[in-house]
């Protein structure tokens with residue numbers, strides 16, 4: 001047989017991790033001749049190629065080191081789709097992390113073996129009860145443990161924005177509840193895989209501008225300090241809900257819309273650090289780092305447990321439009337997923353860990369109209385607005401006639417593929433594909449045209465929709481030791 005196998009490899013640096021990419025190509029040379037060019041653009045266009053992804057448990061674990069967006073899955077609505085229907089929606093936006101406000105067993109079951117990481121919540125109403133180590137252990141035994149490891153629950157957040165309620169009966173219970181949940185995890189041998197934290201409103205800050213002057217409300221520090229000790233001791237992240245939207249809504253005349261929406265703008269310079277900020281979210285995050293630093297906690301990771309922008313609001317809610325929501329969330333998702341721009345000015349080497357709020361418009365949320373309109377999706381699963389990502393990012397249809405293949409259809413393809421005759425596309429020069437692949441992984445591909453902002457996972461799901469098995473390539477992504 002007139003055939004050959006070609007092996008390409010390359011290394012790309014994704015944030016702190018070095019990722020090796022191996023591309024193994026083989027194809028039928030006869031068919032190959034009929035093709036003039038087999039450039040990578042076409043490759044990506046998915047017309048001929050099928051990617052088989054060898055996902056071992058190890059590789060899967062390593063893939064999660066690639067930064068990607070998280071999504072809040074709130075369920076305060078009476079018209080939301082079943083969790084099974086939600087799985088493809090989460091994948092369609094490239095999200096690999098989901099934050100739940102409870103530990104809904106239907107959701108945890110639906111996402112089993114999807115590789116999606118979960119943060120589950122214990123609402124404020126549980127704080128008093130969870131101080132009792134026995135109750136905490138019972139809760140974990142029935143709400144977390146049964147779903148591990150098929151569903152990747154990695155974090156439990158105990159209480160939501162507790163400190164800014166100014167209710168001491170609530171905040172006094174916070175740390176004891178966190179501690180007994182953690183102790184229960186230790187007793188069950190789960191503390192290495194599941195961390196314990198809580199979420200805060202940005203209103204825990206007294207000063208947030210300039211970022212270097214960030215400081216916590218002084219009345220909160222007695223309560224906050226032992227919580228920060230807990231984080232430092234157990235290795236859990238500090239979680240903050242940050243909404244530049246609120247700043248804009250509060251003073252639409254003073255706050256630059258471009259600055260809050262990640263649009264091109266002059267930005268601001270922090271006078272004491274000389275660091276340049278071109279968006280408000282990064283300034284807010286760095287204000288939190290400053291506040292933590294001023295209390296002596298310079299190493300705690302900060303994750304953004306909520307941020308988002310409503311697509312609709314009341315008359316007095318400036319800026320709540322689909323256009324602005326598209327810019328905020330679309331730009332943010334691209335920013336997070338592009339590896340060459342990781343971190344904030346103050347923490348350029350830290351991954352951005354951000355959960356967009358929210359997956360759905362939730363019709364039963366109280367409050368102003370905006371509260372019910374933060375969703376990327378309508379309850380029927382249609383996008384609330386376009387996120388401005390390319391068709392392949394949001395389409396689940398694939399290019400050709402498709403019998404709805406599962407997101408990681410690679411496994412089934414590999415069996416069929418072995419019948420193919422190995423050969424290298426003559427027009428593909430050695431090195432070209434690895435380079436293209438590297439730039440795809442590294443930058444989320446061509447910046448504006450063919451947006452692939454979701455990195456590896458999204459590429460995989462894009463390829464998995466190919467039905468044509470004439471040629472097969474194998475990609476293995478590994479995280480190598482630094």
Ligand SMILES: *[C@@H]1O[C@H](CO)[C@@H](O)[C@H](O)[C@H]1NC(C)=O
Pocket residue numbers: 164165166
């Ligand atoms: C809580 O107290 C702070 C500081 O005294 C105040 O600024 C804030 O408005 C209060 N928040 C609520 C929800 O009462």
Ligand SMILES: *[C@@H]1O[C@H](CO)[C@@H](O)[C@H](O)[C@H]1NC(C)=O
Pocket residue numbers: 394395396397
């Ligand atoms: C999938 O294809 C159908 C039929 O062509 C179309 O109606 C639907 O909008 C498509 N869905 C997506 C997500 O592109």
